Amino acid sequence: MPGKSLKSIVESLIFVHDQPLSLDRLALILEEHERAEIRQALEELVEEYSAASRGIILAQVAGGYQLRSRPEHADYIRRLTKSKGVKFSQSALETLAIIAYRQPVTRAEVEYLRGVDSGGVLKTLLEKKLLRILGKKDVPGKPLIYGTSREFLELFSLKDIGSLPTLKEIHELAPPDPFADQPELPLDSVEPEDMLR
């Protein structure tokens, strides 16, 4: 039963590796197996882990597969590790959100969107390796261009950057959609006296 044993081999490999293990990497290691077989095994494993109510899930993050604890058990694990866990300031989250959605992006663009100086936050996020410098923009001053890193995907449990919900989806949850209404601001209908009162 080669399929069955392949699945358990894949499981072992993921268990031992300390980072998300990608299909590419698995295919290199398991050269005697077809890539499609390995993908099949991975899918089955993900399915099995989520179906069985075990304390471990097989998560797809940062382009790979990683065994992680079940999120519902976070409280208990924090008791064990005594860590308070990561906590982000609002400014850090805003900056990350802007860069995640707008990358590649310069510091000036981030600051325009946030309306505040963001140099310090950018530095901290770079130090935490959540951002990386993608290069320099070919405009006067050659500003650095920023993007998010693999660590960012790992931290926020994202399969890839494309699996972030689109800004449109976010706004379907939260009113109102700014750009659908944008061209026709209902401003003309308002008397200036009303506005100024």
Added chain:
Amino acid sequence: MPLESMQSNLFSDALEDAYRVHIEEFEGPLDLLLHLIKKNELDIYNIPIAAITRQYLEYMELLKELNLDIAGEFLVMAATLLQIKSRMLLPATNDEEDAEVEDPRAELVRRLLEYQRYRDASYLLSSRYLLGRDVFARKFDSPEFADLVQKEEPVDVELFELIEAFRRVLARVSIDTFHDVVADGISIADRISEVLSILHVTRTVSFESLFCGRMTRDLVVVTFLSILELCKLKLIRITQVESLGAIWLTSSSPEGDGLEDHGPEDHGPD
């Protein structure tokens, strides 16, 4: 919009002890404006600019009373609001077609909405399963790896620390010279090649050791400038293993992984 109720409840919760904390919640002028709009249940597409400007300025006044530094961005926004307000007071010119006259508030509304989108996105980010907060993966500290990470990774030195180290060296050099001999001054270029040849042999050398022996003030300065120049040319890396520890110069030529093999452990901490 009943203006009185707007004003009375705007800062009603604000004057309590927790006010300062409340202030710091605002990430910037856009955040504050969104707060004012939401608090007064205003239509973002039809902001009563006079009222909102007054409230915004009241808030700035409060900041001043509390002796908090008002960030420049808040002042810029105050000026923008006042400008919009004054432009709205001007009668619309009918020369051009109506459609082309943009509402003075439009630009601000666009920025507010754009900012709001990313703020919502940031809430969404923080509601995801965060590694280390909601989900956990195993960490690997197997014995063979433990040895490798025992030494702290060298961190790049801040320029300030380099200058501080230089100041210490300079303080060591006696300044009581009684007569000036014509300086057989060593040039920076010469000193650079000297430092490079030292690094060629040892790969890593401590900052202080370059200033050992008989040093004149000139030589100290030339050496320091050489180090800066080498750093600028990316021929060396300047690192420090621990804060306030010895500063190390490493040749950054690619042969071998100098830091790991002949790094600070060969010399021991200062």
